[in-house]
Amino acid sequence: MDSFQSEIEKRIASVPENPDLCQAGDNFMFESIKTKYSYNFEWLGRPIIQYPQDMVAMQELIWSIKPDLIIETGIAHGGSLILSASMLALLDYTDAVESGQPLDPKASRRRVLGIDIDIRSHNRAAIEAHPMAHKIDMIQGSSIAPEIIAQVHEYAKGYERILVCLDSNHTHDHALAELEAYAPLASKGSYCVVFDSIIEDLPAEMSSDRPWGPGDNPKTAVWEYLKTHAEFEIDKNVEQKLLITVAPDGYLKRIK
Numbered sequence: 001m002d003s004f005q006s007e008i009e010k011r012i013a014s015v016p017e018n019p020d021l022c023q024a025g026d027n028f029m030f031e032s033i034k035t036k037y038s039y040n041f042e043w044l045g046r047p048i049i050q051y052p053q054d055m056v057a058m059q060e061l062i063w064s065i066k067p068d069l070i071i072e073t074g075i076a077h078g079g080s081l082i083l084s085a086s087m088l089a090l091l092d093y094t095d096a097v098e099s100g101q102p103l104d105p106k107a108s109r110r111r112v113l114g115i116d117i118d119i120r121s122h123n124r125a126a127i128e129a130h131p132m133a134h135k136i137d138m139i140q141g142s143s144i145a146p147e148i149i150a151q152v153h154e155y156a157k158g159y160e161r162i163l164v165c166l167d168s169n170h171t172h173d174h175a176l177a178e179l180e181a182y183a184p185l186a187s188k189g190s191y192c193v194v195f196d197s198i199i200e201d202l203p204a205e206m207s208s209d210r211p212w213g214p215g216d217n218p219k220t221a222v223w224e225y226l227k228t229h230a231e232f233e234i235d236k237n238v239e240q241k242l243l244i245t246v247a248p249d250g251y252l253k254r255i256k
């Protein structure tokens with residue numbers, strides 16, 4: 001490992017020993033969530049409900065894993081689907097550059113599959129009109145309905161490197177059911193990313209208008225899932241690097 005890389009690793013590993021830095025990150029999360037900061041952004045023209053830090057983490061994961069399929073629950077306006085699709089398009093571009101073959105976007109098998117219980121017609125129309133649409137398929141239905149789970153598993157057959165992102169209903173039971181349904185599709189070395197685990201760390205009144213809250217959210221679901229699934233571990237490196245993330249304990253790496 002070169003010294004630049006080892007310095008980065010040392011710096012990230014030492015983050016927990018710096019309470020002021022950790023507190024600054026926590027303060028930013030707390031204040032920014034109050035202002036609905038995560039709704040401020042777009043990815044290639046589509047609203048994406050994410051923090052920029054998590055978007056960069058997804059870029060790093062996709063570049064290193066080089067998935068041929070990304071499965072996402074929770075589409076909303078489509079921004080995260082477009083982000084994933086655009087990263088897969090960059091992998092296609094990279095293959096073309098490295099192989100010297102002409103780039104044929106429609107020939108690539110890399111795809112994104114999104115699942116949402118309610119794909120609003122204006123969002124569907126905008127996603128389908130986007131230049132990345134040819135890389136995206138969408139299924140409407142509850143992500144934990146048995147027939148939807150079966151459709152996703154059928155779709156995933158034949159793909160070799162799968163990345164999974166869970167970002168739909170954030171109750172414990174729902175997130176746990178999604179983990180049981182979709183985490184097994186994540187390939188060894190890949191990830192199942194569970195968003196909005198930050199709910200566990202926020203005051204209850206910040207989610208008082210929601211069915212989830214502290215004690216009942218994706219982080220508690222992750223903790224329960226991991227009790228019986230040693231094939232995954234929390235990649236603390238990601239959150240220590242980001243400092244600002246909606247997914248603390250949510251970057252699950254499949255290690256076996």
Ligand SMILES: C[S@@+](CC[C@H](N)C(=O)[O-])C[C@H]1O[C@@H](n2cnc3c(N)ncnc32)[C@H](O)[C@@H]1O
Nearest residue numbers: 048049074075076080116117142143167168169
């Ligand atoms: C936080 S938004 C997703 C944001 C999106 N991933 C992004 O980054 O822009 C949550 C979405 O989950 C969807 N949802 C809620 N309950 C669901 C369920 N049972 N199954 C599938 N999707 C669901 C909602 O309709 C909503 O569009």
